[in-house]
Amino acid sequence: MPNIVSRLKKCDLFGALLPEQIENLAKQSRSHSFRTGESIYQPREIADSVFVLSKGLVKLCHFTSDGKQSILALVEPRELFAERAIFEDQTRDEYVEVMEPSKLVEIPAQEIRQLMTQRNEFAIEVAALLASRRNCIERRLKYLLFSSNHDRLVHLLLDLAEQFGIATDEGICLRIKLSHQELANLIGSTRETITIVLGQLKSEGAVSGGRRRIVLTDPERLAHSVQRQLPESLALPVT
Known part of the structure; x- marks a missing residue:
């Protein structure tokens, strides 16, 4: 668990949490390692967790209507991804593929939701993350369309x-x-x-x-x- 605690502390999103909150979060989380080319999750899997990348590089993708890969985003260490699971208790739309040997921490989405109700500063950080991701998506759509x-x-x-x-x-x-x-x-x-x-x-x-x-x-x-x-x-x- 100490290893998971140190990984979570390196993610800026969790800077608003108290030390004991990070330790409790680490107890509920799991550490994973993946090799290049492996998938972290696939479409239609239950979206009940989020991930923090601590080492490596991964890409968030989906398949177009003609079966081609479209890359939605590249994720680097210290970033959280799959954040839609925090608010949408549904299945995944996208899939995540490893581009370099990677290590990450999987966190139950319900734990994030609970922390948001306990600490306003953390809820604001999560909202800021979602707004930033939305702005990036809107900007990319503008480029793609026009x-x-x-x-x-x-x-x-x-x-x-x-x-x-x-x-x-x-x-x-x-x-x-x-x-x-x-x-x-x-x-x-x-x-x-x-x-x-x-x-x-x-x-x-x-x-x-x-x-x-x-x-x-x-x-x-x-x-x-x-x-x-x-x-x-x-x-x-x-x-």
Whole structure:
């Protein structure tokens, strides 16, 4: 149990809880380990728990009407996911697949609901998480519905850079490795289209890389091309 306690404390969401509340939560939780390619849960399974990722990388997905994979979100360590189970006692709509060897903590949804009634600060944190996730979904839907493949990919690269980017001498390097197919699944496109658009961006000097490695060499140019304000975290130093 001490291991579960330390994992829960690393999740910002539980910062509003008292130490004894975290310890009690840990007693009701379970620790799991998964290998790359394994599924954490599948559609139509009972949604009675949430998860905190403590190590690795996972993707939340669903199947389109024609049977293709669509990636809803990428989850990194210290994040909680499957949060719909807190409010909807139904079955899962999506499935979760492991992209890197991962460790996570499974928490009964009823325990989260009980803590929300006991501690207002925690309830506010949960509400803020849900609002943030909703905003991300609405923004992605806007890109998918009204943008070209080029613009959708540029928006995605900027989003990924904000979440997973590391400043290097080359530019903003994504610390996760994604295939062209996975990039396509994130924006509702095709692998062939992603290959073409990435090639165009490379020829323009906006990105570089290879073998699933992506570097935003000119994030300002990318942001300008889709009329998007570049966050300070992605601004490269002027040389």
